[in-house]
Amino acid sequence: MFESDSSNVLKRPDLHRMMEMAAQKLRLMGGTVELVDIGEQELPDGQTLALPKVVTAQFGNDSSKHTVCVYGHVDVQPAKLEDGWATDPYNLTDINGNLYGRGASDNKAPVLAWIHAVEAYQALNMELPVNVKFVIEGMEETGSNGLDAMILAQRDTFFSDVDYIIISDCSWLSRRPALTYGTRGNCYFFAEVEGPKQDLHSGVYGGTVIEPMTDLIGILDTLISPSGKILIPGIREAVAPLSDEEWKMYQDIQFDIDSYKNKIGVSQLMYNNKVDLLAHMWRYPTVSIHGIEGAFSDPGTKTVIPAKVTAKFSIRQVPNMDPAMVKKQVTDYLHSVFAKRKSPNTLKVTMVIGAKPWLADTQHPLYEAGKAAVKRVFGMDPDLIREGGTIPIARTFQDVIEKSIIMMPIGGFDDGLHSQNEKMSRYNYIEGTKLFIAYLNEVSLIKKTTV
């Protein structure tokens, strides 16, 4: 397999070949294919590097049919055998029905399954029930650099006739198939405390200087309680209340707390019942402190008083929180707790990302079609789930193309995305392909007027 690691600039030639291979595959199937140049990225050292082109493809052009656009990516997270892989991460290896390899589940197999879905219709000489478009990118794992601009630029051309967006860049929650109807957003903050004009020796100056690091620790400690309660005034009040229907829906979702704990490797979670856990994973905000820039972070010992330290923390956004309001709430609150310290150091709070959550209507025909397809292939109803993380591209499609989106995962709950020994089971790969075939058929049955 190509080492299409988008975060490693040395692997960029592999990534370009990966995009070319995806385009060639779609061309040979008779698609109308373009490799769209989306420009260059600037590296931290000021050099520029060509971004992998975005592959667009079109199968069918019948204006009496719906047109779906499948989004996927074929770049991957980094992987090295010595990270703890049991097999070569870039040599797809079948062990007991599981296909191990970096990108197997995230997102190469789902992209291939969609391609196979189109091929199945072609092999059976059946007309596609809907027009199918593809948008396949190669920078998803590092933030989809260049994709937003490309979508905006092609809004009135490639995307003009698209009715629905389908994203399969997510996973089931258990062994039961799932449809995903929401993601959390993210407000990412930098809190910078600055004091002396340069780093100081802690032996020479310690005791006389009011240390920025002590101030920063002091304000970070006021963000969230040990029991997970967000202490910033106004945040909890803004969250949409959990309805009885939601509570009941969560109760019915298949979710095994013990296997979740095992996967993470912890003996205790923040909550010990399913509904609270699911709710806090998907539809309540939380604060995570990621780290501190400017302080001493290497192995070993250093006796330094860092002069300027910047904490990075983020608050997951959910309806009905508003990023602009969160920015104000966090900034005002941190400045007020900082003021109480009477420190001569200066505090600067910046919100560097303000990504909104995404939430779909599970009664929308797109989801009803999804439920029907799952029922047909798996003989059961899907779990309706959300993602705790942010999939910004969903938001972009919604805001720019203004069309409905469905997330239809086929990856297993234990596929190890971003982790060692990532895999996709043969079962999910094959049944997932069937699901996509069935889904295209179900979508064709949606009345045109309901669009």
Next chain:
Amino acid sequence: MFESDSSNVLKRPDLHRMMEMAAQKLRLMGGTVELVDIGEQELPDGQTLALPKVVTAQFGNDSSKHTVCVYGHVDVQPAKLEDGWATDPYNLTDINGNLYGRGASDNKAPVLAWIHAVEAYQALNMELPVNVKFVIEGMEETGSNGLDAMILAQRDTFFSDVDYIIISDCSWLSRRPALTYGTRGNCYFFAEVEGPKQDLHSGVYGGTVIEPMTDLIGILDTLISPSGKILIPGIREAVAPLSDEEWKMYQDIQFDIDSYKNKIGVSQLMYNNKVDLLAHMWRYPTVSIHGIEGAFSDPGTKTVIPAKVTAKFSIRQVPNMDPAMVKKQVTDYLHSVFAKRKSPNTLKVTMVIGAKPWLADTQHPLYEAGKAAVKRVFGMDPDLIREGGTIPIARTFQDVIEKSIIMMPIGGFDDGLHSQNEKMSRYNYIEGTKLFIAYLNEVSLIKKTTV
């Protein structure tokens, strides 16, 4: 000048040449010189690198005289023009009577001044009033790797006839000459909080996991108050009370708060009077939080829940604190505040350095001789000062050689040690050399019986 940066392994050849040059200088002066092999250092990648040899030298061997041993180092901190130097840091540049260059004050000029002191007696055909030995190392800036073992190995040979140790690796506090009679020690701690078995995506898992970083911030925030009060029970109680004599002595010391603030670049210090400031710089403990290993510390944003985070903090030791007791106090306290959080994560507290403070008797004949020498050269009494930092080699000489030590600085208070634009003034260099010449004479007057 040689780029004798001991922290940069690529500069090691320069450092070896620096030691050879120092040895050659002392040989040409007729000293009995040795370049002592102190072995190798292991690099983080497992490779080994030869340590710079230690130069020992001896001038005079008259058993009726006292024997002093001057300790110094000729390695330096890193320096690059682009760090903000006004001149090439490795090309000694004279501007308005100041000699700018890396290592000018720390510690090359003081070492040279001691060499000139011996040369002065030789040039005047005067017998040295005491036997003079030198120990010059090349690893001081990175922890004097190999020196302790060398001192221990030569305790009964090179060091057997040494009566006094003289260290000039420190600075004055103001424009008034000073003798240094104490240093603080250092208890350096690692506090490690470990939770999940690997780093987690904060979107996917945030809200369900009890995050190690939140726990760590929570316990770090209990170490010291915004006003500088150490909150660990037992620490403050162990500190020797400030005596009336000390208070009076501090009152008389020349120390300008405004220039100290300017130097650091802050508008306000922890205390606003001279005695409190000096006391908290020299003879009270303090807590400095240096940073956190294992958390996200790079520029940019990363949505990670770090699985294992290790805070580095240190407590400066003063009489009558005992490192073993401090270790217990800190460990017990952190475990007790951690227990209150009821976190499933694990806390491990380790004390990785336990360096004792050093304190000399300012009435000792060695100090009386120092006061007399200062009076003779500068026409005034010296300030008797301490160092807030730790000079572990002083402790080693005291514990291994068991001889009295004096610290006699000649560097200016504004020399910028470890900083950009380090310098030594011609005035301090020349008058400092005179001070050393006078001091050798004063030491020779100490009665042999008082040793």
